[in-house]
Amino acid sequence: MEQKRHLTGFGREEMEEFIKDLGEPRFRSKQIIKGLRGHRLREFGEMTDLPLALREKLAECATASSLTVRSRYVSIDGTRRYLMETAAGHPVETVYIPTANRDTICFSSQSGCPLKCEFCLTAKLGLLSNLTAGEIVEQIIIVLNDVYGERNEAPHGTNLVAMGAGEPFLNFENLLKAVDILAEEDGLFIVPRRITVSTAGIVPKIREFSALEARPNLAISISAPTDELRDVLMPINKRWNLAELMSAAGEFQSTLRRGETFTFEYVLLSGVNDSPALARKLAGLLKRHGLLKAKVNLIPHNPADPLPYEPSSKETVADFKAILEAEGIPAFVRTPRGRDIFAACGQLAARTGSAEADV
Numbered sequence: 001m002e003q004k005r006h007l008t009g010f011g012r013e014e015m016e017e018f019i020k021d022l023g024e025p026r027f028r029s030k031q032i033i034k035g036l037r038g039h040r041l042r043e044f045g046e047m048t049d050l051p052l053a054l055r056e057k058l059a060e061c062a063t064a065s066s067l068t069v070r071s072r073y074v075s076i077d078g079t080r081r082y083l084m085e086t087a088a089g090h091p092v093e094t095v096y097i098p099t100a101n102r103d104t105i106c107f108s109s110q111s112g113c114p115l116k117c118e119f120c121l122t123a124k125l126g127l128l129s130n131l132t133a134g135e136i137v138e139q140i141i142i143v144l145n146d147v148y149g150e151r152n153e154a155p156h157g158t159n160l161v162a163m164g165a166g167e168p169f170l171n172f173e174n175l176l177k178a179v180d181i182l183a184e185e186d187g188l189f190i191v192p193r194r195i196t197v198s199t200a201g202i203v204p205k206i207r208e209f210s211a212l213e214a215r216p217n218l219a220i221s222i223s224a225p226t227d228e229l230r231d232v233l234m235p236i237n238k239r240w241n242l243a244e245l246m247s248a249a250g251e252f253q254s255t256l257r258r259g260e261t262f263t264f265e266y267v268l269l270s271g272v273n274d275s276p277a278l279a280r281k282l283a284g285l286l287k288r289h290g291l292l293k294a295k296v297n298l299i300p301h302n303p304a305d306p307l308p309y310e311p312s313s314k315e316t317v318a319d320f321k322a323i324l325e326a327e328g329i330p331a332f333v334r335t336p337r338g339r340d341i342f343a344a345c346g347q348l349a350a351r352t353g354s355a356e357a358d359v
């Protein structure tokens with residue numbers, strides 16, 4: 001049987017072509033986009049502005065719901081983790097993080113991840129699949145619908161971060177297609193400035209990304225200021241070392257536009273990469289490469305069995321931050337969210353278990 005087309009990830013032209021092939025007038029394409037991404041509907045039957053015959057025709061050959069939510073976990077701090085599954089049965093995890101001013105949704109770009117960052121549980125899964133643009137967009141739709149209900153706006157707007165499972169720059173085309181779809185004014189209308197993409201350091205893609213007209217904000221996960229240590233913690237460093245990474249980061253910085261943000265992420269592991277000497281080395285590295293428009297986000301490690309690391313103490317984190325600031329590098333400490341439900345940074349590994357709620 002021919003597989004149903006997943007329309008949630010169809011760009012405008014693709015949708016027009018599809019509608020034309022069905023023998024329908026072009027304006028139907030706009031209506032479908034409005035229904036799928038503006039009203040966030042996942043069943044064609046709910047698109048009551050379409051004639052019944054077209055709804056039935058669409059249901060036969062297409063789908064608006066390729067992800068299935070298997071479980072939802074709710075943290076004591078309000079964070080929610082969604083464990084979903086693709087049509088092929090691969091796990092997809094998405095995290096909703098409420099804050100006072102704005103919600104953030106942390107989405108996945110891949111099922112599992114091919115990189116082997118030592119402090120990350122997702123690495124243990126290996127790569128299961130690249131997510132399609134439709135699977136990326138549908139994660140956002142599912143979370144917004146769960147929190148606010150179909151058709152309702154998020155009152156404070158939504159920020160997105162590609163910091164769930166996967167290395168987004170190894171699924172570059174689908175990621176960029178999803179970014180275009182997310183920005184549609186008659187759709188979800190989440191513009192690139194509200195999206196941050198985090199990479200472990202895929203240097204050629206950072207360069208390609210830098211040359212884009214419309215692009216999300218960039219975060220680079222660094223987590224060690226020497227090649228010796230980074231080779232161990234983030235083995236991607238053996239492919240592109242710190243000098244190459246800093247050079248690509250410089251290229252991005254030179255094209256930074258007003259309103260865009262540029263961040264280095266540094267996961268602090270107790271006794272491994274959190275010493276005052278390494279804080280000074282990090283500041284020195286960024287200054288040597290002239291990376292003075294970037295800020296550093298310090299992320300205390302989120303412990304997860306069987307990872308062998310512990311988070312740095314509050315005092316150590318504060319000292320590390322103070323050293324960076326004294327060197328003129330803006331530094332911020334990221335508050336861990338959803339640790340109790342395995343939703344925090346580095347903890348996504350399709351875990352099931354207690355604290356489960358009805359979806």
Ligand code: SF4
Nearest residue numbers: 113115117120123166
């Ligand atoms: S930290 Fe990110 S890039 Fe590294 S293994 Fe985990 S998911 Fe992959």
